[in-house]
Amino acid sequence: MADDFSPKSDFLRVLMERGFVHQCSDFSGLDEKALAGGLPAYIGFDCTAASLHVGSLLPIMMLAWLQRTGGKPLPLMGGGTTRVGDPSGKDESRKLLTVEQIDANKASIKRVFERFLNFGNGPTDTLMLDNADWLAGLNYIDFLRDVGRHFSVNRMLTMDSVKLRLEREHELSFIEFNYMCLQAYDFVEINRRYGALLQMGGSDQWGNIVTGLDLGRRMGTPQLYALTSPLLTTASGAKMGKTAAGAVWLNADMLSPYDYWQYWRNTEDADVARFLKLFTFLPMDEIARLSALQGAEINEAKKTLATEATALVHGREAAEKAAETARATFEEGALALSLPKVPVSAEEIAAGLGVLSAFVKAGLVPSTGEARRQIKSGGLRVNDVVVTDERGALSQKDFEKDGVAKLSLGKKKHVLLSRD
RNA sequence: GGGGGAAUGUCCCGAGCGGCAAAGGGGGCGGACUGUAAAUCCGCUGGCUAAGCCUUCGUAGGUUCGAGUCCUACUUCCCCCA
Numbered sequence: 001m002a003d004d005f006s007p008k009s010d011f012l013r014v015l016m017e018r019g020f021v022h023q024c025s026d027f028s029g030l031d032e033k034a035l036a037g038g039l040p041a042y043i044g045f046d047c048t049a050a051s052l053h054v055g056s057l058l059p060i061m062m063l064a065w066l067q068r069t070g071g072k073p074l075p076l077m078g079g080g081t082t083r084v085g086d087p088s089g090k091d092e093s094r095k096l097l098t099v100e101q102i103d104a105n106k107a108s109i110k111r112v113f114e115r116f117l118n119f120g121n122g123p124t125d126t127l128m129l130d131n132a133d134w135l136a137g138l139n140y141i142d143f144l145r146d147v148g149r150h151f152s153v154n155r156m157l158t159m160d161s162v163k164l165r166l167e168r169e170h171e172l173s174f175i176e177f178n179y180m181c182l183q184a185y186d187f188v189e190i191n192r193r194y195g196a197l198l199q200m201g202g203s204d205q206w207g208n209i210v211t212g213l214d215l216g217r218r219m220g221t222p223q224l225y226a227l228t229s230p231l232l233t234t235a236s237g238a239k240m241g242k243t244a245a246g247a248v249w250l251n252a253d254m255l256s257p258y259d260y261w262q263y264w265r266n267t268e269d270a271d272v273a274r275f276l277k278l279f280t281f282l283p284m285d286e287i288a289r290l291s292a293l294q295g296a297e298i299n300e301a302k303k304t305l306a307t308e309a310t311a312l313v314h315g316r317e318a319a320e321k322a323a324e325t326a327r328a329t330f331e332e333g334a335l336a337l338s339l340p341k342v343p344v345s346a347e348e349i350a351a352g353l354g355v356l357s358a359f360v361k362a363g364l365v366p367s368t369g370e371a372r373r374q375i376k377s378g379g380l381r382v383n384d385v386v387v388t389d390e391r392g393a394l395s396q397k398d399f400e401k402d403g404v405a406k407l408s409l410g411k412k413k414h415v416l417l418s419r420d
Numbered sequence: 421g422g423g424g425g426a427a428u429g430u431c432c433c434g435a436g437c438g439g440c441a442a443a444g445g446g447g448g449c450g451g452a453c454u455g456u457a458a459a460u461c462c463g464c465u466g467g468c469u470a471a472g473c474c475u476u477c478g479u480a481g482g483u484u485c486g487a488g489u490c491c492u493a494c495u496u497c498c499c500c501c502a
Contacts, residue, residue, distance in 0.1 A: 262456080265456065266456060266457075267457080268457055268458060269455095269457050269458065270457085270458075271457095272457090296455040298455075298457075299455055302455095302456085326456085329456095330456055331456095367466090367467065367468085368467085368468075368470095369466075370449085370464095370465085372470090373450080374449080374464085376450090376463085377449090377450045377451055377462095377464060378450075378451060379449080379451070380450090410450060411450095411456065
């Protein structure tokens, strides 16, 4: 791939040594451009959900490193392309979102970037883009004549995103088939408007990005570049960012900083070094030191990873607090009042709150049926006492300590019911 | 246009003589062992006011004491012929 290439620019050097690079259309060409300084580069983000999840962290980190090494980050909201839907890497087409949903998602997603990037009007300040600005108003006939004529359907049919659907005999609608044309056109448009020379993205975006390079050449842009990051999986092969509770969201209102910290704390041993490089800004020698730890000492590295990664998304203070909550809970077995809380009214407690519904209320189990099952396998505890009787109820006594009862599912998930 | 298949537990794959809350995987969750790890082993994996009740097999009807299973129509997808 690029083993024999040694970059001169800080940008490529950092990305490569930290494991961000999977493919590049032209390493030395891009290196030159990065060396010149102020390299404008963009990455597109889907607006299919109200928050980005850890899967999007990798591209965000790439933009952050770009800025730190003297480039100009251009995060692009897919306000327009999300209305069409990217078929890459998907077996089936997804339901189309309404424009209102997309706009709401967009607004909600934007906030995360402020944590990672500096905004402003300087040469290396971040500029937030939205492709709805130029895609939404496109005229079909004009677009076909100006842009569409440059696309070869023959070639499009050979692209992985399309080929996969055809081979597996899954439906590929015309609207999705057009997605890559729009993304390619984005590149040209962003070059013209903001001078972007580089588009980055996950490895599944390679085809879309390279199509943009091609289109640029035909439409007379300067030489454009493509750089993709590897597809992230854990050492045991699972996709990143999925837990039983759902995706690992970056927005605090969708996943608490404490739970976010826990996600990283539970990283598999084999992933720690890789994740430290990708998801923290810690210097490489510090990472090397942490990565050298063996056996139970690896837990120190995991705590550092968790705190650093959480600090990036939720701020240093929230990260330290999550770390402290975890320390008190797991290492001292103490009751940490900073665990996630769910309020219960005093009347409910007085009326006798059944254990089953208490755990449902706490959000630890989805149904009372699940609560029953967990009790059978000894998975539920109230104030660290295993629940054995599914017909039991919580009483005032359980809330004696600080007006709070600690409910636990398994050894790791704890929620406080607090008496209001 | 003609002929033949397929749709199953709302995470996925997948069995299912008319008695079915429905085999088996994967995934997930819990337990044991550990280091809040991995691997391994064990259990669980529709809902509820729970020895009972309710809702599930593409959609709508029908036959039957009883339908995922049989019949009819419809929807979607696939294959073959034109």
